[in-house]
Amino acid sequence: MNRNKIVSADEAIALIRDGDSVSCSGFVGIGTPEELIVALERRFLTTRSPRELTLVFAAAPGDGKTRGVNRLAHEGLVGRAIGGHWALVPKLAKLATDNLIEAYNLPLGTISHLYRDAAAHRAGTLSKVGLGTFVDPRQGGGRINQRTCEELVRVMKIDGEEWLFYKAFAVNVALIRGTTADPLGNLTMEHEALLLDAQAAAMAARNANGLVIAQVERIAAAGTLDPRSVVVPGVLVDCVVVASPELHQQTYGTAYNAAFSGEMRVPADRIAVAVLDERKLIARRCAFELPLGGVINLGIGVPEVLGAVAAEERVLDHLTLTAEPGVIGGMPSGGLDFGAAVNTQALLHQNQQFDFYDGGGLDLACLGMAQVDHAGSVNVSRFGTRLAGAGGFINISQNARRVVFAGTFTAGGLEVAIEDGRLRIVTEGTASKFVNAVEQITFSGPQAVSKQQSVLYVTERCVFSLQSGGLQLTEVAPGIDIDRDILARMQFQPLIGQVGCMDARLYRSGPMGLSAALLDLQLNERLSYDSERNILFVNFQGYSIHDMDDVDSVRRVFAALYQKAGRKMALVANYDGFRIDESLSDSYFAMVEELHAQYYSTAARYTTSAVMRLKLGESLSSRRGAAHLFETQSEALEFLLHRPHVLAVGPAWPGGQPSTG
Numbered sequence: 043m044n045r046n047k048i049v050s051a052d053e054a055i056a057l058i059r060d061g062d063s064v065s066c067s068g069f070v071g072i073g074t075p076e077e078l079i080v081a082l083e084r085r086f087l088t089t090r091s092p093r094e095l096t097l098v099f100a101a102a103p104g105d106g107k108t109r110g111v112n113r114l115a116h117e118g119l120v121g122r123a124i125g126g127h128w129a130l131v132p133k134l135a136k137l138a139t140d141n142l143i144e145a146y147n148l149p150l151g152t153i154s155h156l157y158r159d160a161a162a163h164r165a166g167t168l169s170k171v172g173l174g175t176f177v178d179p180r181q182g183g184g185r186i187n188q189r190t191c192e193e194l195v196r197v198m199k200i201d202g203e204e205w206l207f208y209k210a211f212a213v214n215v216a217l218i219r220g221t222t223a224d225p226l227g228n229l230t231m232e233h234e235a236l237l238l239d240a241q242a243a244a245m246a247a248r249n250a251n252g253l254v255i256a257q258v259e260r261i262a263a264a265g266t267l268d269p270r271s272v273v274v275p276g277v278l279v280d281c282v283v284v285a286s287p288e289l290h291q292q293t294y295g296t297a298y299n300a301a302f303s304g305e306m307r308v309p310a311d312r313i314a315v316a317v318l319d320e321r322k323l324i325a326r327r328c329a330f331e332l333p334l335g336g337v338i339n340l341g342i343g344v345p346e347v348l349g350a351v352a353a354e355e356r357v358l359d360h361l362t363l364t365a366e367p368g369v370i371g372g373m374p375s376g377g378l379d380f381g382a383a384v385n386t387q388a389l390l391h392q393n394q395q396f397d398f399y400d401g402g403g404l405d406l407a408c409l410g411m412a413q414v415d416h417a418g419s420v421n422v423s424r425f426g427t428r429l430a431g432a433g434g435f436i437n438i439s440q441n442a443r444r445v446v447f448a449g450t451f452t453a454g455g456l457e458v459a460i461e462d463g464r465l466r467i468v469t470e471g472t473a474s475k476f477v478n479a480v481e482q483i484t485f486s487g488p489q490a491v492s493k494q495q496s497v498l499y500v501t502e503r504c505v506f507s508l509q510s511g512g513l514q515l516t517e518v519a520p521g522i523d524i525d526r527d528i529l530a531r532m533q534f535q536p537l538i539g540q541v542g543c544m545d546a547r548l549y550r551s552g553p554m555g556l557s558a559a560l561l562d563l564q565l566n567e568r569l570s571y572d573s574e575r576n577i578l579f580v581n582f583q584g585y586s587i588h589d590m591d592d593v594d595s596v597r598r599v600f601a602a603l604y605q606k607a608g609r610k611m612a613l614v615a616n617y618d619g620f621r622i623d624e625s626l627s628d629s630y631f632a633m634v635e636e637l638h639a640q641y642y643s644t645a646a647r648y649t650t651s652a653v654m655r656l657k658l659g660e661s662l663s664s665r666r667g668a669a670h671l672f673e674t675q676s677e678a679l680e681f682l683l684h685r686p687h688v689l690a691v692g693p694a695w696p697g698g699q700p701s702t703g
Contacts, residue, residue: 047227047282051081054255054281058082061121062214062252063096065157065243066111068103069367069381069392070130071294073238074110075219075257077285079103082217083113094121098211100153100239100392101367101433102130105294105378117142124194124211126150128431135429138186145186146194147423148177150366151396151437152208154239158393159210161245166210168198171400171437173206174486176423181483186429216240216247216254219290220273223258227279230271233259235292235302235382236367237273238392244278255281259290295378302375302382304389313353313373318551320458320502323465324448325351326548327500328408329556331446334360334564335586336405339438343410344448346376355556359588362387364404366434368395396434400441407442409435411449413480414499416534418487418508420447421480432484439485444496447485451475451501452531458502463549464521465503476513476532487512504528505544511537519544561595569603571611576643577682578603580615587622587630597633604641612685613645614678617654631661644685646670646678 055078058064068074086092097111097120104110106129114120115133122144128135138145155167172195177184183195194209218240220229231237244254256279292298300306316322325347332338332352338361340348352358353373363383365374371387374380390398398404412430413421420439423432439445450456452471459466487508490497497508505517514537518524529535547554570579587593604611622630638645647670649655655671672678 046225047276047279048223048225048261049281049283051077051257051283051285052085054078054283055081055085057253057255057281058092058095058215060091060093061095062092063098063212064215064217065098065213065247066103066217067219067238067240067243068099068110069101069236069238070103070378071105071110071291072235072367072381073219073240074103074294075217075255075285076109076289076291077257077283078217078255079111079113080289083116083119086114086116086119090118093118095119096122096124096211097134098124098153098213099131100126100150100157101381102127102431104130104132104134106130106132108133109294124148124153125431126153127433128429129433135431139427139429141187141189144190144192146184146190147186147429147431148172148184148194148208149432149436150434151393151400154242154393154396156208156210157213157239157242157246160213161242161249163249164210165207167208168200168205169208169400170205171440173204173440174489175432175436175484176482177432177436178206212250213243213246214250214252216243216252217257218244218254218274219257221258222260222262222267223256223279223282224262224264224267224276225282226264227256227276227282228267228272229256229258229274229276229279229282230267231273232271233292233298233303236369236392237389238367241274241278241391242393244274248278253281254279255283257283257285257290259285259287293379293382296382299379299382299384301384302379304386308373308384313350315354316347316350318460320450320456321347322351323458323460323502323548324450324500326554327505327544328446328448329355329357329554330545330560330563331406331408331444331498332357332361332560333405333444334560335584337362337364337403339364339366339399339404339407339409339442340374341407341409341435341438342376342380344450345408345410346374346380348408348448349373351556355553357557357560360557360560364395366395366399366438367392396437399434399437402441402443404438404442406444406446407438408446408448409439411447411499412453412475414447414476414513415478415480415487416512416536418490418497418499418513419480419483420485420487421482423484424482426481435484440489444498445485445490446498446500448500449475451503451528460549461521463546465519465549466521467503467527470531474531474533476534476536478533506536509537513537514539515541517542517544520546520549557591558595561592562599565595565599566603569599571603571607573607576609576611578607578611578613580613582615582617582620584619585621587626589623590626590629593626593630593633596630597637600637600641604637610641610643612682613642613647614675614682615645615647616675617647617649617658618651620649620654627661634662644670644682646672646681648672648675648678650674
């Protein structure tokens, strides 16, 4: 065993052979081993070797110009490329679109999973991700050009259901990056903003009897690294290269930010307020779809502004924002810092994040849109000779419970003005985004309809929803003419039913009061009134009381419903998973006592948690209407149904009208 693996970049890169399959880590500039890439380019330009490499990358390790694997875009150096995102590697993308190399665009999350499958010597990855899109072999199988012939994706039927099988690729060389290494090659990542797939890619190369080269910023003495901090163990690493600082920035936009590595937290009030332009208008409308208490992914472009809007409206504490390279919680960054985040709760390996995403872990995804067709399909990946790539878009959009696509209605020179709470189109964009047929299907509308996925398309001037018959116009901005400003700018006729007006608050400066609006709206969705039996069913499962705004919301929503019903009613409430800040307990239960006195004829609460039943009992026993607590809903209902005098005979009060339920 080599007891000292520290070598120069040129010495390490000299070990790569012609025809090797080389994986390169990196998410934009995060985790991108720039020193190693520079050395690989230098060797090729000097010796014309190595040649005909297969280059594999999940996210694009590049800056959209010259850095990252853009440096490797030389004819002869790369013979085949398998990538998830291509927009930030335009020089390599041009080799692909010019038919000069074999090239594939596969979902980022699937490539991330294929590293693990290659490490375990599995045949490949079986997934539903990509069905109905351009990576489905019936629509091209992710092949970018005519030169690319081998099929890496095929359709399989299992128990009558269609799946896609992605063939595993070989990894002979893994280029990865970390912060600190010891002479044995043990690797930590304390200054890195992300973990990415360094561990899985290194394991894939090691198990193929290949080569693992790690770029780091410093060397520690053997035996001094905390084993719990080691992300890639030394048994997987062959060479360690100490990078020069200019080739080891934390991101392409930031040399080092301690908040990106979790060393410090940023005050919430330091997040800049976005200016009120068309991007913020769209983000504001998307914000009304935010599921409080939910897990959310924000994409590139307009969706990036949604985080700033959520911060301005003070709802960030009610949300868990995530980013596909492994970020859980906090505030994601944009631009060349995209992928990094501040104030994170946790950081996962990228393949683990996509396990979570692919399994339906996202309550909402807000993503960009470049082209939309009559069936609701979306293209963000290919426009003529311009190759953007799908990135994680397919994984995320196909598997989130709800999807909101966000973007301007037209592209190319659009200018708008916001005047007296109304929207005016100053200069119309030159390119229509709503087209008869998208150039490439990155998101399949029919596929979403088949599984009853909730999908919205939000622009600065209108909102569409996805229905079984295609796109339906549902909302229009104040000041916008449907015929002139919408239908005349589309290449197809959408479904038009009852069209509402977009909320006027979107078009006014200052905060919208979103927190209270969302609290009331989403609490309303937890209520169900059976007018025939005069029972109100409340589902508090997973509900949280964080602050007095939450307490006030419960008071407002319940009072409004009782006033509409016009009579006292019985309450059945599910308290499974209910959470309340201890400091708010007295205020909350005082409010519950107030509601009981005014509106309940009786109340039965239930939860499977013995601890929660105890807490509810302690909080309610000293108050009016002592708690009737049960373990199941059936027990709670049985209690009420044996007390018919408190159900439908509840007295009405002046001004109330019975609800129809």
